[in-house]
């Protein structure tokens with residue numbers, strides 16, 4: 001395959017502090033990987049066909065570190081409840097319907113189209129506990145050309161009867177899920193998905209820890225999202241001091257391979273532990289507000305150099321697009337600052353970094369236009385410029401992000417390949 005040349009106006013974050021802007025530059029892509037981003041096209045590439053997006057903005061694709069595919073159809077519902085009653089009243093009854101193949105297929109296709117529309121090119125996704133329909137989600141996702149991780153949820157306690165597995169079934173179906181998905185696709189892989197501590201017995205967590213070790217698997221779950229939830233975990237595991245240490249006790253904190261979503265009420269001890277273990281935290285600002293969960297002390301976590309990314313957390317959140325979570329991230333950081341003046345609010349470039357290169361690290365070399373990164377990018381159509389009011393690239397990006405106008409995303413590429421809307 002000859003190199004692919006993309007001409008346009010690029011903006012990205014190599015580090016959290018600054019936007020790198022390259023106007024009228026060339027992105028050279030070889031076998032789906034960024035070879036270089038240059039102002040002048042080197043002679044050896046002259047004559048190759050060029051994708052000309054000279055009037056447009058080109059940014060890395062968004063990475064969603066935490067979302068729930070079955071819940072997309074429930075966006076915008078039930079935010080008069082906090083987490084635990086919301087799960088019992090709305091989410092568990094909905095997820096129990098995913099035993100039905102026809103119902104699941106309609107919902108999952110709708111989710112994938114929305115994910116594509118949103119400009120999310122990589123995502124770490126929860127299915128439900130059901131083997132067959134989570135396999136269907138995996139197949140649809142692999143077929144879409146988008147990248148990510150798909151998890152069959154494990155839950156053998158504290159749910160409604162229609163959405164509870166036995167420990168044996170949970171483990172058997174997890175093994176089956178792995179046998180049908182591991183190593184099948186370059187871009188989409190399975191991820192172990194114990195829902196959260198209250199949903200999984202000691203035996204199930206212990207065995208999942210062993211399976212993770214055996215196959216060297218990634219893991220995703222939730223931690224410290226809501227005060228009542230944290231208290232419940234203490235009640236269920238009085239022998240263990242903190243929520244995070246329950247995961248630690250069962251081998252579920254795998255360095256650079258575990259994502260924990262929310263992480264709002266971490267104790268000092270947990271912050272140290274999760275930093276040492278190189279655990280990815282998925283910041284889910286919109287869900288944290290909708291469910292009255294709280295505001296993550298993001299600046300403190302950034303100061304500690306924790307691994308961080310952004311999660312849409314649909315349907316605790318009402319928006320699947322990561323742009324809405326980027327602005328939500330900045331707004332909540334502002335609010336947090338009012339009562340915590342030592343925690344400087346995050347900047348737009350920092351939030352953008354979390355949504356691209358920060359979370360992208362979980363998927364490999366993803367989320368930047370530096371050499372060696374996967375060529376995942378979006379082409380954003382710019383509005384006609386007012387000659388009396390010219391804007392810099394950074395200003396154009398800022399207005400696009402705050403508008404969260406997904407209709408302006410004209411093209412999506414993953415590893416150098418254009419992705420069409422899933423059907």
Ligand SMILES: [Zn+2]
Nearest residue numbers: 068222261313
């Ligand atoms: Zn979640």
